[in-house]
Amino acid sequence: MIAWSRRRSLIAGVVLILLVNVIALAGVAFNRSGDPSSILQLSERELRLPYGRWNSKENNGVMLNLVWRVHGGNEEQEAHYGYGPYGGGADWLDKAKLVALGFDLSQDQSDRRLKHWRTKELLLVLELDGAAYRQSLARAQKKADEEEKLNLANPGNKEFEGRAKLAKKAAEHEKRDNSRLFVVDAGFDAQTLRAQYPDKAHYLIVRGQIRPQLVRRDKQDILTGYISALSISQINVPVEFQQVLKQAARTSNAASFTATVAFGNRLEPWIVAFTG
Numbered sequence: 001m002i003a004w005s006r007r008r009s010l011i012a013g014v015v016l017i018l019l020v021n022v023i024a025l026a027g028v029a030f031n032r033s034g035d036p037s038s039i040l041q042l043s044e045r046e047l048r049l050p051y052g053r054w055n056s057k058e059n060n061g062v063m064l065n066l067v068w069r070v071h072g073g074n075e076e077q078e079a080h081y082g083y084g085p086y087g088g089g090a091d092w093l094d095k096a097k098l099v100a101l102g103f104d105l106s107q108d109q110s111d112r113r114l115k116h117w118r119t120k121e122l123l124l125v126l127e128l129d130g131a132a133y134r135q136s137l138a139r140a141q142k143k144a145d146e147e148e149k150l151n152l153a154n155p156g157n158k159e160f161e162g163r164a165k166l167a168k169k170a171a172e173h174e175k176r177d178n179s180r181l182f183v184v185d186a187g188f189d190a191q192t193l194r195a196q197y198p199d200k201a202h203y204l205i206v207r208g209q210i211r212p213q214l215v216r217r218d219k220q221d222i223l224t225g226y227i228s229a230l231s232i233s234q235i236n237v238p239v240e241f242q243q244v245l246k247q248a249a250r251t252s253n254a255a256s257f258t259a260t261v262a263f264g265n266r267l268e269p270w271i272v273a274f275t276g
Helices: 002-031 075-081 095-100 131-153 158-176 190-196 239-251
Strands: 038-043 063-066 088-090 120-128 181-187 203-217 220-230 234-236 258-263 269-275
Touching (some): 120 131, 120 190, 131 181, 190 203, 203 258, 234 269, 239 269
Antiparallel strands (some): 063 234, 088 220, 120 203, 258 269
């Protein structure tokens, strides 16, 4: 009886594993069926290479992180220091937009704990190399020009010299290195958002998390939205493309590559082409 019970448990375990795999494969097949919802050309600026050295004996489980950004409300600070590579407060996520997205903002704003302002998963629109990125470039260059003028007007002043160098470096990073992928909108319905942003090569629709927040600006509490994460932020590198990625990582500290990334019916990504 004990042996029979063990055998049944083993069989049940195997069947469960097979069932999970079948469901997973069916989900992948459905996601990749038909035309992609978006298909973007992303580079090392938008896809972060894994840290550490490659292990030549291992060729599975290589993931790239999707690097995305948002415009916040502090133009001066962003132009000087750049934008964080993941998340932040969005200047277009004002109170009216949050209400339209279904957030109950009736709570007294003086309560800074905001206990019942919970995060919601919504659809986010990400723009690649578009107006948001050009705005970021312009801000960084404007800051660099302003700091250089102050530096020239104050010769020999180490403070102004340092500020000018920092602003110039920030502008160069914005031009060459920083991600060009910005969250620019949010909503409930993918078809509605796609109608507003029909270019599938430059506008990506994915799921992500938004929550309200209070920020202090000009000695006042401002209610705005914070985009905290994408629901899927990593992209698996198939085995057939890993050697190209390894070679790119070996030849340069700042490896250059281009990945064609498709997003399917479930708004989940996969790499369809990869060049180094």
